[in-house]
Amino acid sequence: xxxxxxxxxxxxxxxxxxxxxxxxxxxxxxxxxxxxxxxxxxxxxxxxxxxxxxxxxxxxxxxxxxxxxxxxxxxxxxxxxxxxxxxxxxxxxxxxxxxxxxxxxxxxxxxxxxxxxxxxxxxxxxxxxxxxxxxxxxxxxxxxxxxxxxxxxxxxxxxxxxxxxxxxxxxxxxxxxxxx
Ligand code: K2U
Ligand code: ZN
Numbered sequence: 657x658x659x660x661x662x663x664x665x666x667x668x669x670x671x672x673x674x675x676x677x678x679x680x681x682x683x684x685x686x687x688x689x690x691x692x693x694x695x696x697x698x699x700x701x702x703x704x705x706x707x708x709x710x711x712x713x714x715x716x717x718x719x720x721x722x723x724x725x726x727x728x729x730x731x732x733x734x735x736x737x738x739x740x741x742x743x744x745x746x747x748x749x750x751x752x753x754x755x756x757x758x759x760x761x762x763x764x765x766x767x768x769x770x771x772x773x774x775x776x777x778x779x780x781x782x783x784x785x786x787x788x789x790x791x792x793x794x795x796x797x798x799x800x801x802x803x804x805x806x807x808x809x810x811x812x813x814x815x816x817x818x819x820x821x822x823x824x825x826x827x828x829x830x831x832x833x834x835x836x
Pocket of ligand 1: 699700701702703704744745746747748749750783786787790791794
């Protein structure tokens with residue numbers, strides 16, 4: 657298994673719309689395994705394929721404390737959503753260090769396919785409901801900061817770009833065997 661590179665906002669690839677999964681094969685199973693290793697190492701409770709620059713409708717989630725209940729959702733669709741909404745302080749592995757309130761449906765019912773292509777349905781509330789909606793946004797090319805005000809979003813974009821420049825400078829200096 658491999659740790660995959662997670663795209664960082666505002667990378668434009670995060671806004672690509674994912675295409676349906678059509679091949680339920682060994683490649684897909686390895687991708688799920690690599691995404692799982694990447695998610696647990698981050699650490700996170702969810703990860704969308706879009707975040708690792710694979711633009712197929714695939715997401716993985718494990719909200720358990722024991723980290724032993726991974727579920728892969730291929731071609732997920734929300735088939736019911738509650739009128740009741742809830743605000744949750746969200747984060748994102750593509751926007752490290754940023755947390756803010758986002759309002760979403762409190763409960764959702766999702767239909768998806770597993771890695772073998774078999775259909776299943778999940779009724780979710782709480783953190784699972786938030787995570788499913790957050791990850792499905794990624795498959796539509798949407799990052800949670802887009803729910804925030806333009807002022808907050810621009811400040812986050814500036815902060816992330818500044819950090820990215822610092823990371824690239826560090827990498828260049830390491831490559832040259834020097835620091836500062
Ligand atoms: O998409 C991602 O980057 C994965 C998120 C999933 C998530 C976002 C918002 C709310 C719940 C889950 C990461 O897991 S962010 C880290 C995290 C961990 C525990 C709870 C909330 C966020
Ligand atoms: Zn995210």
